[in-house]
Amino acid sequence: MYLAGQAAGYGPPAIYSASLDPGESLSATGWKLTRSADGQLIPVAVQDASRAWDGSGGRHCPSYVKGWDARKRAWVERIYYAGAAENLWGPYTIGFLEWDGNNWVDQHEPAFIADEDWELGSVYEPNLIYHDGKWKMWYVAGSNQEDYLVHGYVESEDGRTGWSNHAIFAPPEMKMFDFCVRQSADRFDAIFARVWVKEGTPPPEAGLWWCRAEEPSGRLSDWSQPVQIMGAEDRGWHSGPWKPSLASDDQSGERALVFFDGLYRTSDPGPFPVAFTVGCLEISLPTGFDRTPDHG
DSSP states (O other): OEEEEOTTSSSSOEEEEEEOOTTOOOOSSOOEEOBOTTSOBOOSSOOSTTHHHHTTTEEEEEEEEEEEETTTTEEEEEEEEEEESSOTTOOEEEEEEEEOSSSEEOOSSOSBOOOSGGGTTOEEEEEEEEETTEEEEEEEEEETTTTEEEEEEEEESSSSSOOOOOEEEEOGGGOEEEEEEEEETTEEEEEEEEOOOSSSOOOTTOEEEEEEESSOOSSGGGSOOOEEEEOOOOOSSOOSOEEEEEEOOOTTOOEEEEEEEEEEEOSOOSSOOEEEEEEEEEEEOSSOOOOOOOBO
């Protein structure tokens, strides 16, 4: 598992890893963060080449993907993420770390930047798959602070250049914050978040949703009617879930785990009075949505 966080609770976020013990089946519990011998969290990569575009604002919302790089003519493994040059709150660009066989290597430039008026100069929350010779990316554009979130979609042959025209996948009023696609058997399942970034009680539609398609389309209308699988109620240790990641070790795809981010308010009077958490929801697909209690 790859996740972003602040090791000491402050400073630019970095990307870390967590794993289950060898031989353990996929589970909501038992994950252990990767630490040094003296207990310090170890980032998955240094911040050398990328410092100009992710230095002060850090690395956010990682998305692992393996695909074919048409330019290199080789299979590559990458962790895409949003980087911010100067401020934790953005604006953001999207880039990646690439596995060289021994280490995750940062890149000198981002792979994807905002270039449409509707993106308001900031792109983040990348979710990618490699399918049918294309790197396909769903992403957020806009600004949380301005309560303007629009979901975009693009394709590329090498995942770093030659991106297709930036297309709107979901409109601002939907407030879609992630769109995580996974292939299972002969179909594609997607879990996405709808968020509420204003003050006050979130509306009923905030939370996590599921939909399905025969192909991983860049048009929302090609996906099935979404079904809500989790609300945004305050559970104490989390509220308003986002950044869902769908995982399954069941070949049929019927049993799945949805890992997600959450937050809770703290007593810190400073500019960042919240703490972030990671939770998990177990669901059954496709015939039902039998839910078990989620785990923190």
